Amino acid sequence: MDRYLVISSDGHAGPPAPVYRDYLEERYKPAFDEYQEQVRQLLELSRAMRQNEEFVAKWERITGGDGGLTAAYDSDVRNRVLDEQGVAAEVLFPDADVLGTGRVSASPFGSGLNGGAGTEPELAMAGARAHNRWLADFCAQAPHRRIGVAVVPILHDVDAAVAEIRAAHGMGLRGVLIPTRWFDAPAYLDPRYEPVWAVCEELGMVLHTHSGAGPADYGLGPGMMAIYATEAYWWAARPLWVLIWSGVFERHPGLRYVIAENGAWWAPDILAKMDEKFVGGHNTEKMGKVFREAISMKPTEYFDRNCFLAASTPGVEDMERRHLVGVGNFLWGNDLPHPEGTFPYTRYWIRERFREVPVDEARRMLGETAADLYGVDRAALAPLVARIGPSLDEVHGDRPVTPAPA
């Protein structure tokens, strides 16, 4: 095969609000109409406060006017865009809309990337069910190309969450997105979440967190958005060490966990420090055996076995550290249709980042590891890959085939 199987480990999908409304159970529709009014106000505030008009104009120009959003819910458009970008399959998260361009996160009642924080628990779960039903239908329109991740707000009602994970599995979804932060709920070391880890392991549902949610404990002073952006990687990374140290992967050796859209550069240092503590470093010797309280192996051993970084749009510093992260734990992604992703220049960026990477490593990072992780049917995708997959020459050859971004 002289072409790459490319699987984006980070795509976003979701329909406009009226479609979501149809997928909601009847009794939640009045609350949804009320909630959408809040969304409209948030949107106006967002436009007034932060919008980079120049960037939005450029973004709409290069994406043909819609900012890529039609691809977020129209199956044919999605497939056409993926073909152009050389992507055979993708993992689908919620919230294709983008606050920074004057749009707004969309999974009903904030049940998506925000994990239903700040919403009444019952509404958050109702919104999640609506999204998951829509997503299952969307995935069914191109079942080999679409790997659906169910949104499951686990912070409020663990039994309801477990039921929704079983339902999502029954509908063909292959992963679970839990809130990246636990806000005022107990943290993920709490035994109350045990049934969630257990059911994901049992059903082979891949557990995910996704970057986005930061705290607001620094208020609204000068530099606030810059502080948010600087810290975001850390808040999104935080569940990693909470899950490792609290023994979740010790008790559930078959559980697989993906941190999406959060780079990879930060992981080797933090994991090395964790190993140092586990083996008994000088700085923490006085703390005794607390590092062996819930685990029996080194933290990096759980990472290697159970954890994956879906490093969307990887930077040079992510790529340079791929051997420290583990090539087999590093998934490429394009974040379609978010403007911080590689769309509409994905072929260009794949070449930029992988040109000097050995072909066997590039194959794993661009798609093979994701294919194993999510049980992708390679045979079913083979004809598509033969037609649209980036060729070895396109990625590694002397001359670029695709032009650089304008």
Place this chain on the structure above:
Amino acid sequence: MDRYLVISSDGHAGPPAPVYRDYLEERYKPAFDEYQEQVRQLLELSRAMRQNEEFVAKWERITGGDGGLTAAYDSDVRNRVLDEQGVAAEVLFPDADVLGTGRVSASPFGSGLNGGAGTEPELAMAGARAHNRWLADFCAQAPHRRIGVAVVPILHDVDAAVAEIRAAHGMGLRGVLIPTRWFDAPAYLDPRYEPVWAVCEELGMVLHTHSGAGPADYGLGPGMMAIYATEAYWWAARPLWVLIWSGVFERHPGLRYVIAENGAWWAPDILAKMDEKFVGGHNTEKMGKVFREAISMKPTEYFDRNCFLAASTPGVEDMERRHLVGVGNFLWGNDLPHPEGTFPYTRYWIRERFREVPVDEARRMLGETAADLYGVDRAALAPLVARIGPSLDEVHGDRPVTPAPA
């Protein structure tokens, strides 16, 4: 000079509770007696829960029985210990006692490393005043060797904090320790703290935060202490980007800020990411001009000019990144008398870490930068350095002079 001027940028000092009691204003003594009862209970809890008895036994053996604590308040003992360790001068923080060895942080009413969190504001400030008065007296017993850092809980009453900073300066103290975390108070980007930054700049008082305070939002589940230890560096680093992005160093170009006992390995990555955002990286382009809201230079330029990492007991990974941090922004420290420091093997560890470091770099990191930062009188120290300072041969020679730790 064939010897190094060694200045530890991280030492801890404080007397036993009865002495602190004498330094308190009369009206706070009843509250102090009550508070000490709580401390005793905390101590018992700490012993029961976490103590590593084996380590404590070893620690008491190698420190001659007192865990180094007599040096925390006895001037002659302190000088003798410093002489043995080859340290000419040191920066003095509070809380020489150590929770992990069954002792407990000591600055009255938790006014020390905890910044008075969880204490009534008036008591926190009264405790700080007592510590600062004691510290000024302790420094006066060896004025060229001791650089006192006043503890100033700034979270509650900014005017009182400013008054205490002026008082501390008047007593000869040369720096200010503010709480590392702001807990429920407004974060350090809030304009309310402006008078604190202004008075520190005006008086040349070096601003400090010190590692230690972590959040408790992950509760008490399995792995909790390991999670705390993994995250501690980040909480201690957090004020760095809050102060930079909110423009504190833009408005106060003369303010100097030290992050104590928090390593240095983490800084280059975070600062590089901040610069990337400032110059307009792809991932944050949609956010527009928020990265220039309060600053006019790249974040690393403020770091280079205003910030220092007092990397106590540096590890190999800290030393290897010294050029990325900036050799002139990297201060060595020994954390005396905490067991995670280099005491009683400081001479051994200086050789271990600096043997391969060029002499001019080692001079700056071991003492010269600190001497400039705190206005140390080199001439006054010269005879002492000639007697006790580690010689070039001791640090860089072929054969170790001091034996390895047992």
